[in-house]
Amino acid sequence: MTLETKDASTGSATQHPGSLSSSKGRLSALDLLEAEAIHIIREVVAEFERPVLLFSGGKDSVVVLHLATKAFAPGRVPFPVLHVDTGHNFPEVIAFRDETVARLGIRLEVASVQSYIDDGRLAERPDGTRNPLQTQPLLDAIAAGKHDAVFGGARRDEDKARAKERIISLRDEFGQWDPRNQRPELWSLYNGRHLPGQHVRAFPISNWTELDVWRYIEREGIALPALYYAHERDVFRRDGMWWAIGEFSQPRTGEETERRVVRYRTVGDMSCTGAVESDAADTASVVAEVGRSTLTERGATRADDRISEAAMEDRKKDGYF
Amino acid sequence: MSIDADVSGPVVERAKRDETSTTGEADTTLFRFATAGSVDDGKSTLVGRLLHDAKAILADQLEQVASTSRQRGFAHGEFDFALLTDGLRAEREQGITIDVAYRYFATDRRSFILADCPGHVQYTRNMVTGSATADAVIVLVDARKGIVEQTRRHLAVVSLLRVAHVIIAVNKIDLTGFDENVYVAIELEAARVAEQLGLQGIHVLPVSALEGDNIVDRSARTPWYSGPTLIELLEELPRQDEADAAASALRLPVQLVLRPQGGLSPEILDAEQYRDYRGFAGRIASGVVQVGDRVDVFPGGLETTVTGIHVAGQPADAATAPQSVTLTLADEIDAARGALIAAAGTAPAGRREAVVELFQLDARAVVPGTKVLVKHGTATVQALVAEVLSRRDLETLAHEEASSLAANEIGRVRLRFAADLPIEPYARDRSGGSLLLIHPADGATLAAATVIDQP
Numbered sequence: 001m002t003l004e005t006k007d008a009s010t011g012s013a014t015q016h017p018g019s020l021s022s023s024k025g026r027l028s029a030l031d032l033l034e035a036e037a038i039h040i041i042r043e044v045v046a047e048f049e050r051p052v053l054l055f056s057g058g059k060d061s062v063v064v065l066h067l068a069t070k071a072f073a074p075g076r077v078p079f080p081v082l083h084v085d086t087g088h089n090f091p092e093v094i095a096f097r098d099e100t101v102a103r104l105g106i107r108l109e110v111a112s113v114q115s116y117i118d119d120g121r122l123a124e125r126p127d128g129t130r131n132p133l134q135t136q137p138l139l140d141a142i143a144a145g146k147h148d149a150v151f152g153g154a155r156r157d158e159d160k161a162r163a164k165e166r167i168i169s170l171r172d173e174f175g176q177w178d179p180r181n182q183r184p185e186l187w188s189l190y191n192g193r194h195l196p197g198q199h200v201r202a203f204p205i206s207n208w209t210e211l212d213v214w215r216y217i218e219r220e221g222i223a224l225p226a227l228y229y230a231h232e233r234d235v236f237r238r239d240g241m242w243w244a245i246g247e248f249s250q251p252r253t254g255e256e257t258e259r260r261v262v263r264y265r266t267v268g269d270m271s272c273t274g275a276v277e278s279d280a281a282d283t284a285s286v287v288a289e290v291g292r293s294t295l296t297e298r299g300a301t302r303a304d305d306r307i308s309e310a311a312m313e314d315r316k317k318d319g320y321f
Numbered sequence: 322m323s324i325d326a327d328v329s330g331p332v333v334e335r336a337k338r339d340e341t342s343t344t345g346e347a348d349t350t351l352f353r354f355a356t357a358g359s360v361d362d363g364k365s366t367l368v369g370r371l372l373h374d375a376k377a378i379l380a381d382q383l384e385q386v387a388s389t390s391r392q393r394g395f396a397h398g399e400f401d402f403a404l405l406t407d408g409l410r411a412e413r414e415q416g417i418t419i420d421v422a423y424r425y426f427a428t429d430r431r432s433f434i435l436a437d438c439p440g441h442v443q444y445t446r447n448m449v450t451g452s453a454t455a456d457a458v459i460v461l462v463d464a465r466k467g468i469v470e471q472t473r474r475h476l477a478v479v480s481l482l483r484v485a486h487v488i489i490a491v492n493k494i495d496l497t498g499f500d501e502n503v504y505v506a507i508e509l510e511a512a513r514v515a516e517q518l519g520l521q522g523i524h525v526l527p528v529s530a531l532e533g534d535n536i537v538d539r540s541a542r543t544p545w546y547s548g549p550t551l552i553e554l555l556e557e558l559p560r561q562d563e564a565d566a567a568a569s570a571l572r573l574p575v576q577l578v579l580r581p582q583g584g585l586s587p588e589i590l591d592a593e594q595y596r597d598y599r600g601f602a603g604r605i606a607s608g609v610v611q612v613g614d615r616v617d618v619f620p621g622g623l624e625t626t627v628t629g630i631h632v633a634g635q636p637a638d639a640a641t642a643p644q645s646v647t648l649t650l651a652d653e654i655d656a657a658r659g660a661l662i663a664a665a666g667t668a669p670a671g672r673r674e675a676v677v678e679l680f681q682l683d684a685r686a687v688v689p690g691t692k693v694l695v696k697h698g699t700a701t702v703q704a705l706v707a708e709v710l711s712r713r714d715l716e717t718l719a720h721e722e723a724s725s726l727a728a729n730e731i732g733r734v735r736l737r738f739a740a741d742l743p744i745e746p747y748a749r750d751r752s753g754g755s756l757l758l759i760h761p762a763d764g765a766t767l768a769a770a771t772v773i774d775q776p
Contacts, residue, residue, distance in 0.1 A: 035643055036643075075586060104587065163424065
């Protein structure tokens with residue numbers, strides 16, 4: 001039952017003469033998400049001394065960088081990007097990364113996991129994945145760059161620990177996240193106050209879903225590394241995922257190499273990111289495919305998140321993005 | 322609780338993700354809502370039901386929930402849906418929900434952002450956080466228990482935050498044998514409480530979250546109820562800003578001033594036209610703006626004309642709340658972060674003092690003499706708690722005498738600011754009337770506050 005129905009149950013926007021909403025129609029979900037993200041990016045740039053954007057060449061960080069170009073147009077993006085390089089890269093992603101920073105005239109900082117392994121500060125894991133190894137080089141790079149705010153492309157729909165994450169999220173002097181003691185976040189008032197040594201992580205596309213990201217990429221015509229689209233590749237099957245044959249991933253005994261048409265839903269460390277079979281060769285096809293998908297992107301393609309129910313939470317507490 | 326994973330009635334067809342259009346974005350808009358309720362009222366079940374029926378729980382998530390449910394002794398095919406919303410290890414281990422979690426699902430008409438607010442631990446803090454940006458709040462009531470103390474408290478918070486729509490979902494109606502009399506009694510009580518609390522825009526409906534009655538599909542078992550289902554309400558209620566933004570005058574808090582000069586984007590080919598560019602960047606809090614509009618700039622009160630608008634980096638003739646824009650103005654105006662651009666003749670006067678409704682969130686109590694930082698719009702100023710005026714009884718909202726406000730308490734406080742702030746009553750202007758109180762030393766968010774009309 002509706003007790004007060006005057007304008008609540010009609011479902012139409014309140015009409016006002018001369019108002020934009022009546023003359024041009026409502027803002028779409030993407031318009032609203034874009035407006036929110038640009039507001040967040042500008043707040044961080046206005047309130048922090050040395051922001052940096054974590055940039056892997058993956059679709060989410062590419063979208064955040066695109067939003068930043070819009071936030072500061074006609075000026076250039078007023079912060080550098082930081083790539084935590086596991087050493088297990090897809091070569092086309094590194095090429096894309098370098099082209100992008102050159103086109104936008106922004107500085108690239110690289111934190112190299114390989115150099116930590118080479119000099120013994122980190123040790124290779126028995127399972128070969130380097131994803132959890134990114135945390136220490138990341139925290140050191142944040143400290144070395146004196147970065148007080150670190151943008152990331154993480155989204156709340158990716159994982160249930162990320163569902164609890166704030167848009168502006170405090171990290172202590174050890175880079176740790178304390179999920180049980182987070183600042184309440186109200187209206188559009190973000191509190192980024194922090195003590196020396198602490199920093200914040202800022203997540204402008206917190207409220208976007210994977211489908212929103214793809215629809216936005218389609219709408220804006222945003223360029224991505226080619227491996228997000230269907231292509232032929234030599235792969236082998238392991239744990240229900242297709243793995244690329246490459247320097248860092250080779251089939252073991254009993255795993256057969258096949259030539260398949262695949263694409264990547266996420267782009268991360270080559271040693272823990274699998275491909276999915278797909279014939280989606282352009283953005284519109286990917287949008288349609290993601291809309292039909294019955295698996296989450298991490299469930300479908302990330303071996304490291306299958307380790308335990310709290311795998312992401314544990315990595316995040318230690319300072320992972 | 323149990324929801325059959327394979328259930329997919331005709332309603333699911335309507336509620337699933339939009340697959341037909343390639344972009345689809347033009348037709349959908351965004352709606353934010355929060356769920357609240359007391360312990361054991363079936364909130365996790367409701368959230369699980371909504372996500373499930375909207376096909377927002379994907380196979381690998383369901384598999385994970387099913388496997389953990391089995392480990393915990395749930396029967397085969399039954400799910401502990403709290404496992405979906407309780408994202409933290411401590412929550413799953415203790416079986417409690419600690420913090421607001423955000424969920425996403427879409428029908429072919431709207432995309433939804435659901436803020437799932439735990440009911441029992443620090444409920445004010447969580448309710449305030451989840452409701453502050455919500456277009457609607459769903460408050461769950463157990464049909465067997467009716468409106469209880471906790472319900473009244475949730476409704477009181479929602480009333481003080483002036484959430485546009487309140488949906489009272491009378492849940493577990495199946496356990497009362499779908500008895501119309503039980504429902505009508507709760508509906509009348511809800512109307513009475515709403516009137517007492519000054520709540521506007523209340524919707525009451527009978528549901529069974531467990532069995533799906535009136536969630537997506539109209540239930541055949543409640544023939545005496547002819548109103549909309551829960552999903553229909555969520556799809557049709559106007560967004561908060563649709564309800565109030567178009568009607569009000571332009572307010573644009575300036576986030577920063579863009580003066581690219583030497584730092585032009587390499588993608589800009591015609592650098593000369595931006596030689597003297599000064600763009601005022603911000604997100605429109607309310608109203609609309611068009612090129613040629615006369616505006617006032619706070620502070621200073623200078624009037625000037627809008628000469629250009631960029632919406633998300635693209636030139637435009639006009640823009641509306643809540644778009645992120647950059648404006649250029651005809652006159653050289655000394656305005657920086659913290660300034661407010663308002664439709665000519667409507668700029669608020671600066672105020673050094675305000676009486677606010679204060680929602681205490683931090684464990685440290687607020688007492689007279691407490692020094693804080695106040696964040697308002699894009700301005701942050703020093704402030705002082707000059708006086709604690711009263712504390713609210715959270716069942717009736719009556720004012721009680723008080724000299725301090727402890728965690729999770731709500732009351733009236735007089736604040737003094739070290740600089741003029743363009744504050745406005747929250748009832749008229751959500752953005753101009755909302756504040757954060759921040760600890761000046763450790764930066765913690767101490768309290769949220771709304772400016773009231775008549776002190």
